[in-house]
Amino acid sequence: MxxxxxxxxxxxxxxxxxxxxxxxxxxxxxxxxxxxxxxxxxxxxxxxxxxxxxxxxxxxxxxxxxxxxxxxxPTVQSLTEVRSIRIRLEIMAAAAGIGHWNKARLARLSAIHARLMKAKQAEDTDDILRLNVQFHFALYEPSNMPYLMSMLRQLWAITGPSIRYLYETPNPVVLQGRHSHEDIIEALSARNLPQLEEAIRADGVIHGQKILDMLHRNLSLEALAVQPFTKIEGTRKRAHIGKLIVQQSQEAKPPGE
The missing domain is CATH 1.10.10.10 (Winged helix-like DNA-binding domain superfamily/Winged helix DNA-binding domain)
Incomplete structure (x- = not known):
């Protein structure tokens, strides 16, 4: 080769x-x-x-x-930007393929989600991450838009490393109530495009915000201070900058959160 x-x-x-x-x-x-x-x-x-x-x-x-x-x-700005773009492209892909969801394809998507829920119950982080990716790319597949799929892969490659923080922390995130994947499946079954768009948007926003919260709680102050293409400063200075970032993010939160 x-x-x-x-x-x-x-x-x-x-x-x-x-x-x-x-x-x-x-x-x-x-x-x-x-x-x-x-x-x-x-x-x-x-x-x-x-x-x-x-x-x-x-x-x-x-x-x-x-x-x-x-x-x-990731910074709050970069992760928010990529999340926003990804949600829009996910909606585009799902909308393009909405007419191709037959019973067999819906059953496969439902089976992936069911395995994902079992993995969450078992607290199997690797399976959770693998099945979540599998679910989303199965959602995109009927669009038959290879350039769009390539762009989505690039965005997932940017956000993917941060997703593990949802599950591998002393206090992993547990989302209560109906899972947004179920709303996506329901919308696909009904071929209801507005409902599908809302479900995809909710899935991206809810999990994206949880990732941002967990990053601030669990990344070291030094790591928070190191930004792309910025000269790496001394350890003490980086820690000081990281402390300021955390302080600013806490002050930016609405009262009562």
Whole structure:
């Protein structure tokens, strides 16, 4: 296989791992470690380096001269922006495919959601993340819009690493009541586009806000202070900046929250 093809293989593997939250915010990619890992066994540093640089160019990863390429630590602004774009594209994909949801396809989507609920009961984080991704990409599939799917994959690669914080914390998030996935399935079954749009929007907003809350509670002050393409300062200064970010986010919350 040529170096160019290997670069494509590596890039898609990294994107998949980002989507499934196998890399966390702040993760630094070390070329030597990657060439020695099972996932990239037999692949030299050159295609790995090229794949990482391509992902930096796509704003999925961040990097600057003198520092390792890494998974960005999201800010409120960046995560809110990406979430907003993703919701709009998800609605576009679902709307394009709404006429293709027959009983068999709905049954498969319902089965994915049922397995997701079992994984939540078992507190199996890896299965939760895998099945949630599976549900959403099954929702997009009937659109038959490959360029749109590519854009959604890129957005999932950006937000994916943060989703793990919903489940791997001392106090994981437990959402009460009817799950928004059930509203999505109901809307697809009825082919009710306004209901479908509202269900997708609710799913993105509810979980997106929970991610923002959990990031502020669980990321270190130092990690919160490190922003993409900003010269990394001393540890004490980063911690001080992180403390200010947390303080500002708390002051910005409406009274009573």
């Amino acid at each position: 040529s170096e160019e093809n290997l670069t494509d293989v590596v890039r898609e593997k990294i994107i998949s791992k980002l989507i499934h939250a196998e890399y966390r915010p702040g993760h630094a990619f070390k070329l030597r470690e990657m060439t020695q890992s099972d996932e990239f066994e037999g692949i030299s540093q050159t295609p790995i380096r090229e794949a990482l640089l391509q992902l930096v160019a796509q704003s999925i990863l961040v990097g600057q001269r003198g520092f390792s390429i890494r998974v960005p630590t």
